[in-house]
Amino acid sequence: MKVINKKGAITVPRGFKAAGVHCGIKGKRTLDVALIFSEKKARAAAVFTTNKVKAWPVLIGQKHLLAPFHRAIIVNSGNANCSNGVKNKEKVKKICQLLARLLNIKGYEIFPSSTGVIGRDFPHKKVTSCIPLLIKKLSRTKGHEAAQAILTTDTKTKEATVSFSIGGKTATLSVMAKGAGMLHPNMATMLIFMTTDVNISKQLLKEALKIVTTRTFNMINVDNDMSTNDTLLILANGAAGNICIKKKGKDFFHFLKALGMISYYIAKEIVRDGEGVTKVCEIHIQGAHNTDQAKQAARALADSMLFKTALHGADPNWGRIVAALGAQKKLKCDFTGLTIMVGRYPVLKKGKPYSHNLKNARAELKKKEVHFTIDLACGKAYADCITSDLTKKYIEINAKYTT
Amino acid sequence: MKVINKKGAITVPRGFKAAGVHCGIKGKRTLDVALIFSEKKARAAAVFTTNKVKAWPVLIGQKHLLAPFHRAIIVNSGNANCSNGVKNKEKVKKICQLLARLLNIKGYEIFPSSTGVIGRDFPHKKVTSCIPLLIKKLSRTKGHEAAQAILTTDTKTKEATVSFSIGGKTATLSVMAKGAGMLHPNMATMLIFMTTDVNISKQLLKEALKIVTTRTFNMINVDNDMSTNDTLLILANGAAGNICIKKKGKDFFHFLKALGMISYYIAKEIVRDGEGVTKVCEIHIQGAHNTDQAKQAARALADSMLFKTALHGADPNWGRIVAALGAQKKLKCDFTGLTIMVGRYPVLKKGKPYSHNLKNARAELKKKEVHFTIDLACGKAYADCITSDLTKKYIEINAKYTT
Numbered sequence: 001m002k003v004i005n006k007k008g009a010i011t012v013p014r015g016f017k018a019a020g021v022h023c024g025i026k027g028k029r030t031l032d033v034a035l036i037f038s039e040k041k042a043r044a045a046a047v048f049t050t051n052k053v054k055a056w057p058v059l060i061g062q063k064h065l066l067a068p069f070h071r072a073i074i075v076n077s078g079n080a081n082c083s084n085g086v087k088n089k090e091k092v093k094k095i096c097q098l099l100a101r102l103l104n105i106k107g108y109e110i111f112p113s114s115t116g117v118i119g120r121d122f123p124h125k126k127v128t129s130c131i132p133l134l135i136k137k138l139s140r141t142k143g144h145e146a147a148q149a150i151l152t153t154d155t156k157t158k159e160a161t162v163s164f165s166i167g168g169k170t171a172t173l174s175v176m177a178k179g180a181g182m183l184h185p186n187m188a189t190m191l192i193f194m195t196t197d198v199n200i201s202k203q204l205l206k207e208a209l210k211i212v213t214t215r216t217f218n219m220i221n222v223d224n225d226m227s228t229n230d231t232l233l234i235l236a237n238g239a240a241g242n243i244c245i246k247k248k249g250k251d252f253f254h255f256l257k258a259l260g261m262i263s264y265y266i267a268k269e270i271v272r273d274g275e276g277v278t279k280v281c282e283i284h285i286q287g288a289h290n291t292d293q294a295k296q297a298a299r300a301l302a303d304s305m306l307f308k309t310a311l312h313g314a315d316p317n318w319g320r321i322v323a324a325l326g327a328q329k330k331l332k333c334d335f336t337g338l339t340i341m342v343g344r345y346p347v348l349k350k351g352k353p354y355s356h357n358l359k360n361a362r363a364e365l366k367k368k369e370v371h372f373t374i375d376l377a378c379g380k381a382y383a384d385c386i387t388s389d390l391t392k393k394y395i396e397i398n399a400k401y402t403t
Numbered sequence: 404m405k406v407i408n409k410k411g412a413i414t415v416p417r418g419f420k421a422a423g424v425h426c427g428i429k430g431k432r433t434l435d436v437a438l439i440f441s442e443k444k445a446r447a448a449a450v451f452t453t454n455k456v457k458a459w460p461v462l463i464g465q466k467h468l469l470a471p472f473h474r475a476i477i478v479n480s481g482n483a484n485c486s487n488g489v490k491n492k493e494k495v496k497k498i499c500q501l502l503a504r505l506l507n508i509k510g511y512e513i514f515p516s517s518t519g520v521i522g523r524d525f526p527h528k529k530v531t532s533c534i535p536l537l538i539k540k541l542s543r544t545k546g547h548e549a550a551q552a553i554l555t556t557d558t559k560t561k562e563a564t565v566s567f568s569i570g571g572k573t574a575t576l577s578v579m580a581k582g583a584g585m586l587h588p589n590m591a592t593m594l595i596f597m598t599t600d601v602n603i604s605k606q607l608l609k610e611a612l613k614i615v616t617t618r619t620f621n622m623i624n625v626d627n628d629m630s631t632n633d634t635l636l637i638l639a640n641g642a643a644g645n646i647c648i649k650k651k652g653k654d655f656f657h658f659l660k661a662l663g664m665i666s667y668y669i670a671k672e673i674v675r676d677g678e679g680v681t682k683v684c685e686i687h688i689q690g691a692h693n694t695d696q697a698k699q700a701a702r703a704l705a706d707s708m709l710f711k712t713a714l715h716g717a718d719p720n721w722g723r724i725v726a727a728l729g730a731q732k733k734l735k736c737d738f739t740g741l742t743i744m745v746g747r748y749p750v751l752k753k754g755k756p757y758s759h760n761l762k763n764a765r766a767e768l769k770k771k772e773v774h775f776t777i778d779l780a781c782g783k784a785y786a787d788c789i790t791s792d793l794t795k796k797y798i799e800i801n802a803k804y805t806t
Contacts, residue, residue: 053729053738083725084756118722119756228726305708305793306801313802319521322486323631326456335456353487353522390708392795398709399716 001164001258003265008143009159009174013197014239015039016174019137020145023130025078025116025123031149033127034075035134036193037103041069042237044111045206047213049230055082056089056122057112058229060096064108068202070235071105073193074127074134075113075150077178080189081122082114082228091124098128102135113231115152115178115189147176150191153397154179158269164258166251171198171240173258179270189229192217192266198255199238200245208256209234216263219298219385220271271386276393279368281311286382287339287375289332294383297376300328302387312389314365316358318347321374337377342370350377404567404661406668411546412562412577416600417642418442419577422540423548426533428481428519428526434552436530437478438537439596440506444472445640447514448609450616452633458485459492459525460515461632463499467511471605473638474508476596477530477537478516478553480581483592484525485517485631494527501531505538516634518555518581518592550579553594556800557582561672567661569654574601574643576661582673592632593673595620597665601658602641603648610651611659612637619666622701622788623674674789679796682771684714689785690742690778692735697786700779703731705790715792717768719761721750724777740780745773753780 011018016038020031046065048058064070074095081088092112100107114122137145147157158177163170173196178189200208209232217232238244245251272280283301288294301307304324310317318340326335340348343364345357364370414421420440429435449468451461467473477498484491495515503510517525540548550560561580566573576599581592603611612635620635641647648654675683686704691697704710707727713720721743729738743751746767748760767773 050732051726051729052731052734052736053725080722083722083751083754085754117720118725119751228722228729305797309798309801312798315802317520319483319486319631322456322521323454326454326631328455329453331455333455348486348522351486351488390798392798394708395712395715395793395795395798398712399718 001162001261003160003162003261005159006161007159008141009161010036010146010176010193010195011140011143012161012174013172013195015197015237016195017138017140018143018146019134019139020142020149021130021134021137023076024126025076031145032076032078033130033134034146034149035138036073036146036195037138038071038235038237040237040239041071042235043200043202043205044070045202045209045234047209047232049227051228053083053228055080055114055229056092057081057114058231059089060092061111061113061231064111067108069109070111071109072099072103073111073113073233073235074099075191075193076127077115077150077152079116079120079122080114080118080229082118084119084121088122091122095124095127098131102131111233113191115150115191115229118228143176150176150178152178152189153275154273156273158266158273160262160265162258162262164254166198166240166254167242169240169242171242172196173198173262175262175266177266177270179273189227190217190270191230192232194234196234196236197239198236198245199240199242200236200255204245204248204252205234205236208252208259211256212259212263215260216267219295219383220267268386271388274388275397276391277388278391279311279370279389281370281372281387281389283372283374283385283387284382285374285376287377287379288381288383289379291381291383293331294381296328296331297325297374298383298385300324302385305390308387308390311365311370312391314362316342316347316361316365333376333378339375339377341373404565404664406563406565406665409562409564411544412564413439413549413579413596413598414543414546415564415577416575416598418600418640419598420541420543421546421549422537422542423545423552424533424537424540426479427529428479434548435479435481436533436537437549437552438541439476439549439598439638440541441474441638441640443640443642444474445638446603446605446608447473448605448612448637450612450635452630454631456486456631458483458517458632459495460484460517461634462492463495464514464516464634467514470511472512473514474512475502475506476514476516476636476638477502478594479530480553480555481519482523482525483517483519483521483632485521487522487524491525494525498527498530501534505534514636516594518553518594518632521631546579553579553581555581555592556678557676559676561669561676563665563668565661565665567657569601569643569657570645572643572645574645575599576601576665578665578669580669580673582676592630593620594633595635595669597637599637599639600642601639601648602643602645603639603658607648607651607655608637608639611655611662614659615662615666618663619670622698622786623670671789674791677791678800679794680791681794682714682773682792684773684775684790684792686775686777686788686790687785688777688779690780690782691784691786692782693784694786696734697784699731699734700728700777701786701788703727705788708793711790711793714768714773715794717765719745719750719764719768736779736781742778742780744776
């Protein structure tokens, strides 16, 4: 089982078609609407934003999720369709109605999704007028265009595929994603769409997605807060022909492994393509009281502007780590036995500075991928998270996003 | 009553002397040790960092604070004397012992304080060897040199004085401060030293400092977390000759007003001189359920990298404000009646976008001082906080602090 960075990934699993077109929300003929279609009825599971302010397509998607089967996902970039008055909710319904009629499916079998600027009227006529073209273009080879159409400040598409065998059948799981602009996605949108031909019950699909999200997308997701539009959605259409996975046996765990691998891969790709990011940093916390405490410690660093800038400057300023951890009121730890390792070099070991390692630590920090291991010496629990450096380019991109 | 930006402020109140010298912790003959001395016994109150990792001088200062009277404050910059092994605690004691002997006071009448890099051995001999010179230089005119000696990445000293009458006597309150490097002082050090000739009981001095801190220094202090060295210290020597303030009457509230004014002024100056800051932003939250909720909303914005970069780019991207507020799980509000004003221009009024004001909002955002008023429409409570923009210069300064 291996994750392959594959263009057009979303249409690799059997029975899925996709298309991406330019409908005019964005300028310069940029692709801005994507459609994913399953030829067979698919079971769906989703994780939506926990933000109290939710975009209209998210509110409608939450309702549609209650249906037993689904057939399509329509996504636009360039407008978040959020905080812009209730009349814009009706526009989403109109899009679903038209799409349903032309595809000969039900409106509730469709997931609408949007990303872009908040607070602007949604130009739904641009979308509806290009729906016939979108449907016409639906193809087993247009997955890459769909992946392009959902991007905002991303510099490239994020696509991947993993194949695995289940009950003697070969199954495939694919993903297309758009990045959160920054590490801390409580104010940037992360859209992740997955397709798989595995045959699995809706309940177990939901459980698998939840388990994996906690360990991957939520660990690049400081504070567990999300934007107004964040959506992680998976469609499983059963075209692989395996016997339906209905219990947590070998097949389930095989699927879970594939889902976990592809999710970790995409989570890291999202961080790597974050706004202005030049390096990715994996933080492993160990020796914590319990898992929650380990996660809290990991996030304290992942969220620290000083940690992220020091990472950028390859500065082994471990005092910032001590200060950031010590500032966490809920962290039950006295930090006297703290160990901090950059790569395999301890710069602080059981509370004692290892100054002779600073040169090696600096060399590690200059790499494109940096690994920190931090032992709190308070217990046996651990957690991992992924963060990025904070750069001037980030400021440049974000200082003038709407203008 | 008016705050005056006065050089050498710390020695304006009667009975206070100060000095600042170069002892060699920093290079290039930069002033790096300061001494403040009260000719009379002074009552003290202090707020120390809430970080679980505390620098040695903070731990010793907390103990010394238990004494009824104090006489001196010694502060160095360039080395935080933190997370560097217990032998460095002894060094602080030695400094206090020598200073006490030469000034003919008690060791516990001295507050030691440090700021700078964490995790390095403390070069106490550099400090002790210059103590005789520091004492020799003590003067009623050297306050400005003391203010210079405590700076780290600050671009200028932060000093101010306010005069007021109490019980027929003219009293003075002065301050010298070094800024937190950034808005979020949980990882940068903020040192604030105040001198006053008011005669006030130790208990009421403590209460006044607490009340004022909540409304000023803690509202530039996102999350109420602090660095390993943060210290706010006031010495009141009674030299003004007023009858000792022992109850919360007219005199107390007069002193409280002066303390509040000078603290708000200095808090704003600290933000203004934050690393790479080009503009200061006051956020007024109203219509909140209660004060805690108002504070939480204010901090959600003050702490948002996207808000701070949009501020920098003068980008009236109010969707980021909606998303940042909505992401606060503990904020009891549905945001349907939200109003957002930039200066006097609403860009969102009772949940409705006011696009025609975006041009005026952009003009407001281009000013050096920006005011946001946000009405949550959920209640009657309010809170204020001060934040800054996030700039490329910030990244530049912080990417290579220790190197």
